[in-house]
Amino acid sequence: MLFNSIDFAIFLPIVFILYWFVTDKNLKLQNFLIVVASYFFYGWWDWKFLSMILFSTIIDYSVGLKLGNEKDQTKRKVLLWISILVNLGFLGFFKYYNFFLENFSAAFSFFGTEIQTNSLNIILPVGISFYTFQTLSYTIDVYKRKLEPTKDFLAFSAFVSFFPQLVAGPIERATHLLPQFHRKRTFDYSKAVDGIRQILWGLFKKIVIADNCAKFANLIFNNSGDLNGSTLVLGALFFTFQIYGDFSGYSDIAIGTSRLFGFDLMRNFNFPYFSRDIAEFWRRWHISLSTWFRDYLYIPLGGSRGGTWMKVRNTFIIFIVSGFWHGANWTFIVWGALNAIYFLPLILTNNNRNNLEIVAKGKLLPSHRDLLSMLFTFGLTVFAWIFFRAENLGHAFNYISEIMSISLFEIPMITERRSALVTIILTSVFVIIEWLGRDQQFAIAKLGFTWEKYLRWSFYCLLAVVIFLFSGNQQDFIYFQF
Known part of the structure; x- marks a missing residue:
């Protein structure tokens, strides 16, 4: 169901x-x-x-x-x-x-x-x-x-x-x-209301963001051999927000539903696309799986106790196993290994635990350094997602090689441009809301609490209306296949 x-x-x-x-x-x-x-x-x-x-x-x-x-x-x-x-x-x-x-x-x-x-x-x-x-x-x-x-x-x-x-x-x-x-x-009324609010945000992530991004990600990845580099970049970006909206949306709905019945589930996503390095990203992405591998595989293997070589070895093991956990395809194994390679400089320089606090805590905007760090980490993540989404390694390498070609500077070849523009605008609004609520358990946990009551409820109603309007493009949750 x-x-x-x-x-x-x-x-x-x-x-x-x-x-x-x-x-x-x-x-x-x-x-x-x-x-x-x-x-x-x-x-x-x-x-x-x-x-x-x-x-x-x-x-x-x-x-x-x-x-x-x-x-x-x-x-x-x-x-x-x-x-x-x-x-x-x-x-x-x-x-x-x-x-x-x-x-x-x-x-x-x-x-x-x-x-x-x-x-x-x-x-x-x-x-x-x-x-x-x-x-x-x-x-x-x-x-x-x-x-x-x-x-x-x-x-x-x-x-x-x-x-x-x-x-x-x-x-x-x-x-x-x-x-x-x-x-x-x-029964706890405040917990139940908070749960409904999180369900609402999860449905928005899934139906409005993920399912709309999926339409273009699927179209571009399935026809990548006929498209230019700039279009393939857009495809990778669409998939990047599809998988985040899809999976974190599911987690929000699951956590919110559990609260309706008096249960607290662990947090699974903590605004990972605002990370300043890949170590921070993995502390914020699919937290329940990352910490599972840390506690039941990484630490039993020796963790970080045996010097640099052991840390490097164990890091590669957990990332490759994590990739294999996602599916029986070499693309997932390469995706895991690629993230381990991203991790390597941080381990060698002992900088893997630098960014433990949220970015720009207490501020509206990040510093120039934080912004550049976030964009660089985001770029690495988008690149890795190409392997995750590709049908096989040949597809992934062909996809990347076209991005690296001169066609990267051509006009994107998207037929449904108006629909794509709407999706880009909605995703941009989504990112802004996530940024404003990045210090909360989920983006709209406290959003609007200082507003007049009618304004706050109008916002919730607007979300519900937008969810209903986009509900015709139903897609299965990506992680059901794992």
Whole structure:
């Protein structure tokens, strides 16, 4: 079920009413309703894959209980590896089977030996990368004794399947989200209103910005061989704002929806395109995944404790693994490696933690230095997104080579110029609003609070009207494919 669909617009109020007015604030009933609603939400896409969520839930719940009772360290390691291998085994089969098979065959062909392979027509379950990492965080934290295993199967099932963030995150830690299913929840009007405001902004990002940018990004990338360099630059820029509006919009809707039910999810985006270096960008982009890899891969590998070489090695590992997490394509691996290369000068000069505060804090405009740093970092990010969006490496290199040609200085070849101009104007307004609200949890969290009440509500109504006017160009969320 899509957040930007009529189905969800009907589903959400029904669940909300049942949750607060029919369960009589009974914790067990509330958790039961969340599980039922979450399975219905996911099953709306394809009910056959519900068994995978249930199986993953049972495995990690059982392993967690046994880890809590087991004292022998060897046996505890065996239990941990059972959870890791089962979860990553499912993920590997559905997401990477054909990729490894094709590359295995290509490797033999390179040495002159042809082997016959049969790829499978595998449907990738929506959200498998997200809920797999979420359940793994539980098992690993129980193993490390950072978390007591839960004996409440219902609460654990709700944690694994919680519908707002089930299919595209944020990837919650068990230490943060699971205890919330054990605590009594009461309706908080201010939290609910704030949640609705964040949902509204998330829908604006997705429907007005991302879906409109997608129209031109898809058109340009799919026909890049017939277009000049200046048009391809526009295509890369359109995709840059498409993926941000799409993914951060989903996160805003997920976080806002969770607040309606009394839950707090972790922040997933913190205005990343205002970053002054690539390290700051990765502290602000897809925070739940970046911190997951930091805590469960980078630090166990040694983190930054072993000198410069170890920091460089571990940085490349987590970026390449992060790229591979996104999909079974060499373009994602190159994208990850490219970001690691961007990171390299900061590591070598120990400048990777220079920009921890928001840019131009307390000021309306950035300094010239900050502006140049932001533009440079943004340019690096746009370049890397070309690999992320391209169909394959050949497509990416051809796309970049045309940008580097003399055709970069030609007039862009866009047929629907009026529509493209409207999209550019809307995106520019969006960037301004994001800049003004960059010190908040989301851009319009406090925007208009000093205005007259009728002006503030007029702004919200305007957003709703614009969302409705552009709702006909519905696109799937990009991260559903991951």
